[in-house]
Amino acid sequence: MQSIYLAKIREQNPLIHNITNIVAANFSANGLLALGASPLMSANIEEMQEVPKISQALVINIGTLIGKEREAMLLAGKTANAVGIPVVLDPVGVGATSYRRETIRELLAEVKFALIRGNAGELAAIAGEEWQAKGVDAGLGEVDLKAVAEKVAQRYGCTVLISGAVDIVSDGTQTATIHNGTPLFPKVTASGCLLSAVCAAFLAVSEGNYFSATLEACVAYTIAGERAAQSLTTQVGQFQIRLLDELAALSPETIRQRGRINE
Amino acid sequence: MQSIYLAKIREQNPLIHNITNIVAANFSANGLLALGASPLMSANIEEMQEVPKISQALVINIGTLIGKEREAMLLAGKTANAVGIPVVLDPVGVGATSYRRETIRELLAEVKFALIRGNAGELAAIAGEEWQAKGVDAGLGEVDLKAVAEKVAQRYGCTVLISGAVDIVSDGTQTATIHNGTPLFPKVTASGCLLSAVCAAFLAVSEGNYFSATLEACVAYTIAGERAAQSLTTQVGQFQIRLLDELAALSPETIRQRGRINE
Amino acid sequence: MQSIYLAKIREQNPLIHNITNIVAANFSANGLLALGASPLMSANIEEMQEVPKISQALVINIGTLIGKEREAMLLAGKTANAVGIPVVLDPVGVGATSYRRETIRELLAEVKFALIRGNAGELAAIAGEEWQAKGVDAGLGEVDLKAVAEKVAQRYGCTVLISGAVDIVSDGTQTATIHNGTPLFPKVTASGCLLSAVCAAFLAVSEGNYFSATLEACVAYTIAGERAAQSLTTQVGQFQIRLLDELAALSPETIRQRGRINE
Numbered sequence: 001m002q003s004i005y006l007a008k009i010r011e012q013n014p015l016i017h018n019i020t021n022i023v024a025a026n027f028s029a030n031g032l033l034a035l036g037a038s039p040l041m042s043a044n045i046e047e048m049q050e051v052p053k054i055s056q057a058l059v060i061n062i063g064t065l066i067g068k069e070r071e072a073m074l075l076a077g078k079t080a081n082a083v084g085i086p087v088v089l090d091p092v093g094v095g096a097t098s099y100r101r102e103t104i105r106e107l108l109a110e111v112k113f114a115l116i117r118g119n120a121g122e123l124a125a126i127a128g129e130e131w132q133a134k135g136v137d138a139g140l141g142e143v144d145l146k147a148v149a150e151k152v153a154q155r156y157g158c159t160v161l162i163s164g165a166v167d168i169v170s171d172g173t174q175t176a177t178i179h180n181g182t183p184l185f186p187k188v189t190a191s192g193c194l195l196s197a198v199c200a201a202f203l204a205v206s207e208g209n210y211f212s213a214t215l216e217a218c219v220a221y222t223i224a225g226e227r228a229a230q231s232l233t234t235q236v237g238q239f240q241i242r243l244l245d246e247l248a249a250l251s252p253e254t255i256r257q258r259g260r261i262n263e
Numbered sequence: 264m265q266s267i268y269l270a271k272i273r274e275q276n277p278l279i280h281n282i283t284n285i286v287a288a289n290f291s292a293n294g295l296l297a298l299g300a301s302p303l304m305s306a307n308i309e310e311m312q313e314v315p316k317i318s319q320a321l322v323i324n325i326g327t328l329i330g331k332e333r334e335a336m337l338l339a340g341k342t343a344n345a346v347g348i349p350v351v352l353d354p355v356g357v358g359a360t361s362y363r364r365e366t367i368r369e370l371l372a373e374v375k376f377a378l379i380r381g382n383a384g385e386l387a388a389i390a391g392e393e394w395q396a397k398g399v400d401a402g403l404g405e406v407d408l409k410a411v412a413e414k415v416a417q418r419y420g421c422t423v424l425i426s427g428a429v430d431i432v433s434d435g436t437q438t439a440t441i442h443n444g445t446p447l448f449p450k451v452t453a454s455g456c457l458l459s460a461v462c463a464a465f466l467a468v469s470e471g472n473y474f475s476a477t478l479e480a481c482v483a484y485t486i487a488g489e490r491a492a493q494s495l496t497t498q499v500g501q502f503q504i505r506l507l508d509e510l511a512a513l514s515p516e517t518i519r520q521r522g523r524i525n526e
Numbered sequence: 527m528q529s530i531y532l533a534k535i536r537e538q539n540p541l542i543h544n545i546t547n548i549v550a551a552n553f554s555a556n557g558l559l560a561l562g563a564s565p566l567m568s569a570n571i572e573e574m575q576e577v578p579k580i581s582q583a584l585v586i587n588i589g590t591l592i593g594k595e596r597e598a599m600l601l602a603g604k605t606a607n608a609v610g611i612p613v614v615l616d617p618v619g620v621g622a623t624s625y626r627r628e629t630i631r632e633l634l635a636e637v638k639f640a641l642i643r644g645n646a647g648e649l650a651a652i653a654g655e656e657w658q659a660k661g662v663d664a665g666l667g668e669v670d671l672k673a674v675a676e677k678v679a680q681r682y683g684c685t686v687l688i689s690g691a692v693d694i695v696s697d698g699t700q701t702a703t704i705h706n707g708t709p710l711f712p713k714v715t716a717s718g719c720l721l722s723a724v725c726a727a728f729l730a731v732s733e734g735n736y737f738s739a740t741l742e743a744c745v746a747y748t749i750a751g752e753r754a755a756q757s758l759t760t761q762v763g764q765f766q767i768r769l770l771d772e773l774a775a776l777s778p779e780t781i782r783q784r785g786r787i788n789e
Contacts (some may be wrong), residue, residue, distance in 0.1 A: 015661045021290045023304050025548045025590070029715035034762055039715065041549050046593050046625040054622065054661065066307050067330050067593050096317065099309040120446035135278045136318065172439075187511075189302065190294035192656035231760075235509030236297055236496075243761030248713075280616050284566050285551045327551075330593050391737040398541045398566035398580065426738035448776075452565065497757075499560055500770030522623065 001259035003252035005202045005216050010036040014056035014204035016197060019043045019073055021063030021092065025192035025241065031194040034247040035200035039074075048075040056204035057085050058109075059197050062103055063136070065093035065192075070103050070223065077111030086114035086203040090196040093136035094118070095125035108156060109208055114210045117161040117196045122144055137186065138164060146175055158208045161199065163192055167171050168216050171211040178215070180222035181262040182229035185235045186242075191243070195221050195234060198247075219259040220250055226258070264522035266515035267464045268479050273299040274316045277319035277467035279460060280343075282336055284326025284355065287456035290503065291322075294457040295508040300464035311338040312509045319467035320348050322460050323374075326355035326399070326453075327367055333366050340374030349377035349466040349473065353459040356399035357381070358388035372418060377466055377473045379415060380424040380459045400449065401427060407490050410436055422473045423464065426455055430481050434474040441478070442523040443485035445492035454506070458484050461510075482522040483513055489521070527785035528780035529743050535595045536562040537683035540582035540721060540730035543606075545569045545599055547589030550719035553766065554585075559771040563727035574601040583611050583724050584728035586628055589618035589662070589716075592607075596629050603637030612640035612729040612736065616722040619662035620644070621651035629742040631730070634682055640729055642678060643722045644733040646671055647713040653678050664690065671700055674691065681744070685736045687717055687725065693744050704741070705786040708755035713762045721747050724773075731769045744784040746776055752784070 002249045004211050010100040014182070015038045020028055025221050029039040042051050045068045058080040060073045089111075094104045104126065107113075121133030124141055127148045133139035153160040155173035163185075164170040185191045199217040206213035227249075228242035267295040276302045283291055292302040306315050308331045315321050321343040323336045343350045353369060357363045366388065370376075379389070384396030387404055390411045394404035408425050416423040416435035425431040426448075428440040448454045469476035490512075491505035543562045544552055555565040568577050571762075578584050579767045584606040586599045606613045615637075620630045630652065633639075642652070647659030650667055657667035663753045671688050679686040679698035688694040693704040711717045725743040733740035751773075754768035 013660075021286045021304070022548045023292050025551075026289060026291075026552060026715060029323075029549050030766070032765070033713050033715055037659055038663050040619065040622065041547070041590055042623075043590070046591075046623065047623040050623040050625075051387070064304055064306070064310075093303065095315040096303065097305075097310040099313075133303055134276075137301050139727070161481065187296050189289060189296055218785070234508040236503070236511050237504035240293070241504060241763040241767060245760040248762050284567070285548045286555050287552075289552060327567055327569070328572075358567065359566065360568075360573040360575075360576040362570065397539075398564055398577075400564050452552060452559055453756050497768070497771040497775070499774050500767035501554070503556070504767060 001219060001256060001261050003216060005205050005213050006220060006250060006252050008253060009168060009201050011206050013038055013053060014201055015040055016200050016204060017051045017055035017058045018189065018197060019076060020059065020061040020193060024061065024063060027190045028194050028197040028260050030244055031247055032201060034228065034244045035198060035263035043240035045072040045075060048072050049079050052076055052080040052085060053083050055085060057090045058198040059200045060107065061090040061092060061193055061196060062100060063193060065077050065103060073107060074110055077107060083219050088115045088117060088196050088200045088203065089113045090193060091118050091122045091126060094122050095131065095133040096135055113158045115159045115199055115214055116201055118182045119163050119192060123141060123152060123160065123162045125150050135157040141149055149177055150175055161214050161218055163195060169215050169218060174217055175188065176244060176261055176263040178218050178222060180226055182225045183238055184229050185225055188240045189230055219261065220255055221237060223254060223258045224250055247255050264481060264519060264524050266479060266518040267350060269483060269513060269515050269518060271468035272464050273403045276301055277464055278303055278317060279463050279467060280314045280318035280321045281460060282481060283322065283456060287453035288322065290453045290505050291457050292511055293507055295460055295464060296462060297507045298464055306332050308335040308338060311335050312342050313398040315339055315343040315348060315468060316346050318348060320463040322351045322463045323370065324353040324355060324459060325363060328366060333447065336344050337373055340370060344375050348481055349465065350374060351377045351378045351380060351459050351463045352421055353456060353502065354381050354385045354389060357385050358396040359396065359398055361506045372373045376419060378422045378424060378462055378477055380462055382426050382455060382514040383408055386415060386423065386425045387523050390415050396502055413438055421458060422477050424477050426458060430485065432478050432481060437474055439478055439524055439526040441481050443482055443489055445488045445521050447490055447492050447499055479518065482524065483518055486514055486517060486521050527746060527787050529735060529742060529781040531739050532746060532776060532781060534731035538731050539564055540727055541566055541580060541785050543577045543581035543584045544723060545586065545602060546587040546719060550587065550589060550608055550716035553716045554720050554723040556724055557725060557773055558771055560770045561724060561727055564602060569595050569598050571598040571601060574598050575605050577613060577732050578602055578606040578726060579609050581611060583726040585616065586615045586633065586728045587616040587719055588619060588626060590720060590734055591629060600636055604632060607638050614641045614722050614726045614729065617644050617648045617652060619650050621659040622661055623673060637680060639684045640741055641685045641687060641725055643725055645689050646716060647676050649678060649686065649688045649744050674764060676701055679691045685740050687744055688738050689721060693748065694774060695741050695744060700737055702741055702787055702789040704744050704748060704774065706745055708751045709754050710762055711751055711763045712747050713722060714766050741787065742781065745787065749780060749784050750776055
């Protein structure tokens with residue numbers, strides 16, 4: 001596959017505004033720095049009309065919603081829409097509680113997203129499909145995930161990335177699958193949250209080509225995971241550290257040589 | 264010693280609801296994943312009547328209380344009691360401020376705990392003993408800690424685990440000491456918080472045998488620490504990473520062979 | 527150079543009260559423990575009249591302000607002033623939003639700081655100089671940073687540390703530069719926040735000698751970074767872990783031998 005956007009991230013060093021959870025905050029910031037982007041973490045409602053204006057993309061992650069974060073997310077999302085930067089939604093554990101479902105319903109109604117990135121259980125919940133999610137983990141179900149990705153992409157006019165053993169990317173008309181990765185990803189907390197942040201960095205430099213930028217982001221990230229997993233002498237603590245190393249070491253050539261996509 | 268519960272954790276993959284602090288959130292989630300359990304971190308008062316209902320245990324950790332977290336803890340604790348899942352209390356730094364003392368007093372009055380896990384200073388404060396705690400660290404005192412564990416266990420009808428160079432477990436009638444571990448534990452922040460979360464995973468699969476499940480949890484965790492410490496080439500940064508590795512690598516056989524308990 | 531304070535930290539194990547952000551909380555706590563100090567993280571307004579009274583220094587870091595944290599910072603700062611412990615200000619991303627600017631203006635008006643520690647962009651913003659900051663990163667500008675450090679130090683009657691490729695320390699009459707360090711520092715999130723916490727530990731044992739304590743703190747920290755960087759087999763994930771190792775391994779002799787200061 002081609003690599004168009006990684007080099008642009010290293011050149012432009014985009015500022016990524018993250019409204020994220022207390023589990024992922026440090027890991028997401030370090031992952032963005034390793035990749036070559038610049039993180040700014042703020043969920044403060046007092047800043048949500050300003051931070052998106054100095055940023056090149058926004059990530060809204062509902063992992064540990066508290067206090068006025070829901071209102072802050074709505075305000076930041078609307079500001080980001082007004083200034084025209086891409087917004088990524090990570091609907092962490094949306095099926096787990098009515099408050100999460102209601103938050104996602106409201107966000108999807110009031111903010112235009114460039115990308116929704118979640119696991120199978122989260123996207124099935126958004127699509128209204130039967131699924132047995134397990135807290136914030138993917139869980140199990142019999143749904144056709146490609147159809148789910150297409151349906152959600154069409155309904156919200158955005159790109160959708162469903163993460164799993166095979167990753168699925170769809171914009172409602174084109175759908176591709178990615179066959180890179182490692183079973184260690186779900187063993188490290190916030191590895192999905194970091195992927196959402198990584199996607200935001202790729203969207204930030206994509207000039208509106210969200211489908212191909214998401215595809216490259218996901219291939220890049222899962223290759224970094226693959227290489228990190230291959231280098232481990234012990235599991236699984238080291239994986240989170242080695243993943244940061246491999247995000248920093250990624251090159252366009254590696255993406256071209258190792259990317260395994262079916263379009 | 265026997266190992267009964269570790270295999271059940273790997274089989275049942277229990278969902279553990281953690282109301283925890285901003286220092287421990289990531290480390291506790293990664294530790295639970297490494298062990299074979301599934302973490303869900305939420306301190307959102309809007310979710311406290313739902314998350315315990317889908318979880319197999321609840322941890323209440325007062326390390327960085329803020330906003331409405333105290334009310335959230337009370338609500339989650341009562342919900343957990345109503346549905347019958349075990350609740351673990353980690354009274355971080357309870358002796359340090361009147362707000363922490365008052366929070367713990369209220370929690371102990373309104374929620375039935377299966378286990379209270381803390382350091383010597385924290386348990387001495389709950390028992391009302393003289394003790395020179397140091398912020399959230401154990402500090403120094405001349406108290407008979409076995410007597411403290413028994414007294415608190417009897418008063419609140421629960422199991423008590425006092426962590427230290429020697430760990431003490433009591434349910435008020437039986438008391439045991441654990442002689443595994445490493446002096447590196449207090450050099451890594453949130454290593455006590457993670458132990459509380461690990462205990463919750465063991466209690467979750469124990470069918471009410473909280474004393475023996477706490478014993479196995481503490482032996483398992485301190486053996487993982489022992490092995491992590493032995494493998495270090497440099498100290499102490501690597502310890503937190505290697506501890507996750509060793510939690511993942513633990514086997515019932517290792518617990519049986521290396522567990523050092525006096526009952 | 528001399529090393530006066532590192533040995534005192536190991537002897538006295540000062541308790542450092544940190545009001546810090548969700549990105550830095552874990553890393554700062556582990557860094558303080560590695561160094562030999564004792565961290566207590568609390569931003570709870572209900573505790574701000576008590577925690578400074580049991581602490582030997584206070585760090586106020588505005589990285590991810592939320593809820594009532596601004597009021598908590600003011601209250602903690604005033605309490606710390608009343609009991610006479612040193613207060614360190616880390617004005618994270620102060621140029622990025624009006625809320626951050628207003629918070630810093632209010633803190634500087636109502637709290638007496640022993641030290642302000644930030645990057646070039648943050649100190650330029652406080653000095654009122656033209657600067658192109660980038661979110662919470664330093665950014666670029668043409669300002670004479672020594673003059674900025676001196677101006678801010680004089681205006682607020684405190685010591686100022688501007689971190690960068692060359693670090694600048696000034697108390698308004700004396701100014702020194704530090705030539706240790708590694709380009710990896712800005713690649714790891716919260717490495718500036720941890721430096722502020724490390725400075726607080728040195729100030730805590732300095733008996734009011736804030737200029738020389740800041741100088742030793744910064745030399746110690748940047749040498750630890752230098753040694754960590756030299757030992758890496760892969761970058762940059764390992765750096766955060768190795769930095770903790772090297773903070774633990776620091777000796778007065780290493781500071782004396784490797785410190786590179788121009789006074």
